[in-house]
Amino acid sequence: MSDPRFPDPRTPSERQAEESTIGQLLSEVSRDISTLMRQEVELAKAELKESAGRAGKSAGMFGGAGVAGVLALTFLSIAVWWGLGYVMGNAWSAVIVAAVWGIVALVLALVGKREMESITGMPETVETIKEIPDALKRNEENR
Template identity: 65%
Template structure:
């Protein structure tokens, strides 16, 4: 029977040397995996940044669209009612929209609970430490 090269190496090398080699190999593997993860995260972050920039541009374009539609509504109503009244009507419509959005946003914000389980767990720490001190 012929031994494979790894069997021959195992037979001729001490256990400590073999464990050291395995540890070095694992360490190298872990470093390589971390470098791969860093590279992937860097690429993902760059893509997310580009997407965020595009969303910001879309938001700005949407804002300009609403602005110019509001001006068009103001002018359109101005032919019927006069510019002063038409401006007031457009402003009141936007005030109503703003109030509705504010009210809904405030209601949603009140529903936010944060991290209740974490807070409860952290509140138990002092009691646990007191019990451990009493048991000593």
């Protein structure tokens, strides 16, 4: 019993910790970790939802910019075709404009193909995933 003249200097949580069993303490720690993990997952979901919304909006803006760029190039090409048409005739100027765009398309396709061939995927991730079974086997052998 404690003497009322001398109050216990411990906090209620300190008194509870001293009176609790190891099983109770482990149960509390487990519950707290479980709660923390659930809260972290919920936070991740909320952040992912917000990021996905912004990414969708940005993709829409890029799509609109692409359409506007195509229209600008179309009208610029028509203007070049007509301008050359005054010098050499509309038929030949159309062929020249089409040939220039064909060369641009060929160069872009070749550069895109080279970039696509250089993609290696996720080599480090694949390597670390391959190491997981070996790491688990080592732990089982030590038991």
